[in-house]
Amino acid sequence: MIHFLRMIKGTFPTDKFEALDTPFYYYDMTLLRETLDTIRRETVDKPFRIHYAIKANANPEILRLIASCGFGADCVSGNEILLALKCGFPANKIAFAGVGKTDREIHIGLDHEIFCFNVESKPELEVLNELAKAKGKKAPVALRINPNVDAHTHQYITTGLNENKFGINEQDLPDVLRMITDAKHIRLIGMHFHIGSQITDLSSFEDLCVKVLELREWFRTQGITLPVINVGGGLGINYQHPNHCPIADFGSYFRLFDKYLTLEEGQTLHFELGRSVVAPCGSLITRVVYVKEGIRTKFLIVDAGMTELIRPALYQAYHHIENISSEKPYTPYDVVGPVCESSDVFARDQMLNGSKRGDLIAIRSAGAYGETMASTYNCREIPASRFSDKL
Ligand SMILES: *Cc1c(COP(=O)(O)O)cnc(C)c1O
Numbered sequence: 001m002i003h004f005l006r007m008i009k010g011t012f013p014t015d016k017f018e019a020l021d022t023p024f025y026y027y028d029m030t031l032l033r034e035t036l037d038t039i040r041r042e043t044v045d046k047p048f049r050i051h052y053a054i055k056a057n058a059n060p061e062i063l064r065l066i067a068s069c070g071f072g073a074d075c076v077s078g079n080e081i082l083l084a085l086k087c088g089f090p091a092n093k094i095a096f097a098g099v100g101k102t103d104r105e106i107h108i109g110l111d112h113e114i115f116c117f118n119v120e121s122k123p124e125l126e127v128l129n130e131l132a133k134a135k136g137k138k139a140p141v142a143l144r145i146n147p148n149v150d151a152h153t154h155q156y157i158t159t160g161l162n163e164n165k166f167g168i169n170e171q172d173l174p175d176v177l178r179m180i181t182d183a184k185h186i187r188l189i190g191m192h193f194h195i196g197s198q199i200t201d202l203s204s205f206e207d208l209c210v211k212v213l214e215l216r217e218w219f220r221t222q223g224i225t226l227p228v229i230n231v232g233g234g235l236g237i238n239y240q241h242p243n244h245c246p247i248a249d250f251g252s253y254f255r256l257f258d259k260y261l262t263l264e265e266g267q268t269l270h271f272e273l274g275r276s277v278v279a280p281c282g283s284l285i286t287r288v289v290y291v292k293e294g295i296r297t298k299f300l301i302v303d304a305g306m307t308e309l310i311r312p313a314l315y316q317a318y319h320h321i322e323n324i325s326s327e328k329p330y331t332p333y334d335v336v337g338p339v340c341e342s343s344d345v346f347a348r349d350q351m352l353n354g355s356k357r358g359d360l361i362a363i364r365s366a367g368a369y370g371e372t373m374a375s376t377y378n379c380r381e382i383p384a385s386r387f388s389d390k391l
Contacts, residue, residue: 007330007351008243008244009243009322009324010242010243010283010322010324010362010364012026012283012285012324012360012362013388013391014324014325014360016391017285017324017360018360020285020386021384022285022286022287022303022304022360023284023285023286023287023302023303023304023308023383024284024285024383024384024385024386025059025282025283025284025285025308025366025367025370025371025383025384025385025386026282026283026284026285026362026385026386026387026388027059027061027062027281027282027367027385027386027387027388028281028282028283028388029065029281029387029388029389030388030389031246031247031280031281032062032065032277032278032281032367033065034247035247035248035277035280035281036065036066036069036071036277038247038250038251039071039250039273039277040069040070042250042251042253042254043254046254046258046269047263047267047268047269048254048257048268048269048270048271049072049093049268049269049270049271050071050072050270050271050273051071051072051073051074051093051094051095051230051270051271051272051273052066052071052072052073052074052272052273052274052277053073053074053076053233053272053273053274053275053277054073054074054075054076054080054083054084054274055075055076055080055274055369055372056274056275056277056278056279056367056368056369056372057274057278057282057367057368057369057370057371057372058080058083058371058372059371059385060083060086060087061385061387062278063083063084063087063088063089064087064088066277067084067087067088067089068088071089071093072089072090072093072094072095072115073089073093073094073095074094074095074097074233074272074274075094075095075096075097076096076097076098077098077105078101078102078104078105078107078108078109081094081096081105081108081109081112081114082108085112091112091113091114091115092113092114092115093115094109094112094114094115094116095114095115095116095117095118095142095192095230095270095272096109096114096116096117096118097118097120097144097192097194097272098118098120099120099121099124099165099166101117101124101128103127103131106127106128106131107131109139110131110132110135110137110139111135113137114140115140116140116141116142116189116190116192116228116230117139117140117141117142118141118142118143118144118192118230119141119142119143119144119168120144120166120167120168121168122168122172122175122176122179125141125176125179125180125183125186126179126183128141128185128186129183129184129185129186130185132185132186133184133185137185138184138185138186138187139185139186139187140187140189141180141186141187141188141189141190142188142189142190142191142192142226142228142230143168143173143176143188143190143191143192144166144167144168144191144192144193144194145167145168145169145170145173145191145192145193145215146164146166146167146168146169146170147170147193147195147207147208147211147212147215148170148211149195149204149207149208149211150204150207151195151196151197151199151204151234166194167193167194170215173218177222177224188224188226189226189227189228190226190227190228190229190230190270191212191215191216191219191226191228191229191230192230192232193208193211193212193230193231193232194231194232194233194234194272195208195232195234196234197233197234197236197274197275198234198236198237198275199234199235199236200236200238202252202253202256204234205231205234205253205256205257205260206256206260208231209231209256209257209260209261210260212229212231212261213261216229216264225264226267227266227267227268228267228268228270229261229263229267229268229269229270230269230270230271230272231257231261231269231270231271232271232272233271233272233273233274233275233276234275235248235249235250235253235273235275235276236248236275236276237275237276237279237280237365239279239317239318239319239320239364239365240318240320241320242280242320242364242365246280247280248276248280250276253276257269274368275368275369277368278367278368279365279366279367279368279369280365280367281367282365282366282367282368282370282371283362283363283364283365283366283367284304284308284309284362284363284366284370284383285324285360285361285362285363285386286302286303286304286308286360286361286363287302287303287358287359287360287361288300288301288302288355288356288357288358288359288360288361289301289302289303289338289357290357291355291356291357294334297333297334297348298331298332298333298334299333299334299335299336300333300334300335300336300352300355300361301336301337301338302335302336302337302338302346302361303338304337304346304363304383305336305337305338305339305344305380306337306339306341306343306344306377307337307339307374307375307376307377307378307380308337308370308371308374308380308383309346309363309366309370309373309374310373310374310375311366311369311370311373312345312346312347313341313343313344313345314373318347319346319347319363319364319365319366320363320364320365321335321346321347321350321352321361321362321363321364322352322353322361322362322364323352323353323354323355323359323360323361324359324360324361324362325358325359325360326352326353326354326355326356326359327353328353328354328355329353329354330351330352330353330354331351331352331354332349332350332351332352333349333350333352333355334347334348334349334350335347335350335352335361335363338378339377339378339380340378346363371383371385
């Protein structure tokens with residue numbers, strides 16, 4: 001017997017969408033609030049601190065809501081720091097990561113006295129020490145260490161393996177520690193890790209915990225205790241079933257760290273979650289421009305493309321797609337954009353309700369690394385954003 005997964009569709013205010021120009025990003029702010037409440041509930045009685053990773057979605061409306069819930073920010077550029085501050089994140093909850101921090105960006109961090117610089121190399125440490133010295137300040141630093149843990153995710157989004165542009169390798173640690181002892185304007189407060197993104201096999205985080213404990217022990221043998229342990233982000237979401245699983249499994253995720261990473265007195269555990277916070281609440285809403293009958297394939301040519309959402313073209317990412325204007329029987333389509341690149345394909349053989357020119361299409365789970373990665377290639381416009389509580 002053939003078993004069909006019941007097709008549940010998301011609920012969208014299609015009537016209101018009809019009047020709007022497409023494509024645009026639509027954010028379900030109720031879902032975002034529920035997600036933030038879940039995170040808060042799962043962490044409230046623990047020494048856990050959440051820094052939202054701004055690069056996943058830097059829409060000011062979204063940033064203001066996340067900041068209002070008391071979360072900190074994880075920034076990867078000077079401009080992200082400035083935006084985070086503008087949207088209400090306090091400086092003392094801002095962490096700054098990145099392999100190529102420029103002098104200008106370091107100045108921004110120092111001038112605003114941010115919580116922590118996540119330092120990724122020896123030359124960066126030297127420059128940070130010099131720039132802090134010129135200002136008569138001490139820069140708070142967490143060392144980003146490469147734990148050599150395989151995140152079992154796509155090669156473009158794995159970051160924790162040894163030969164990687166990110167982080168400091170373990171064998172360089174003794175050297176780095178000597179540098180820090182001599183650097184009068186560096187204050188070592190922690191260690192930082194980030195092993196990759198869209199991680200759904202939680203055992204990768206177990207591996208990370210084992211590594212963190214080993215390294216904490218090594219620091220102890222050097223006479224150093226570090227108050228801050230930052231395990232980065234990376235928790236994955238269910239892109240296949242956005243309607244069945246709208247909120248990532250934060251319960252299991254935080255319980256895992258609680259179980260495997262026993263903290264010492266005065267130690268706090270920091271998380272930098274991006275995708276899992278904002279991906280599910282966002283959909284890219286686009287319109288069918290043409291239905292083109294190929295030889296074997298029916299193409300839905302829509303008015304959004306890789307310029308609005310590059311994930312499918314960049315790393316073969318899957319996004320669930322729904323026709324929110326039609327209830328006709330399901331049939332397979334290739335959903336493609338208008339951009340002059342053969343990789344401008346959102347999905348092949350996607351089962352959609354029978355579609356016609358003008359129908360509205362929702363490309364789901366697009367709230368992370370969607371709008372922030374938009375480009376103007378082909379002289380296209382950056383897409384607008386709409387919010388469920390402001391339609
Ligand atoms: C991108 C990034 C994150 C967020 O990763 P997600 O997979 O979106 O949770 C966290 N920390 C650092 C250092 C990053 O570069």
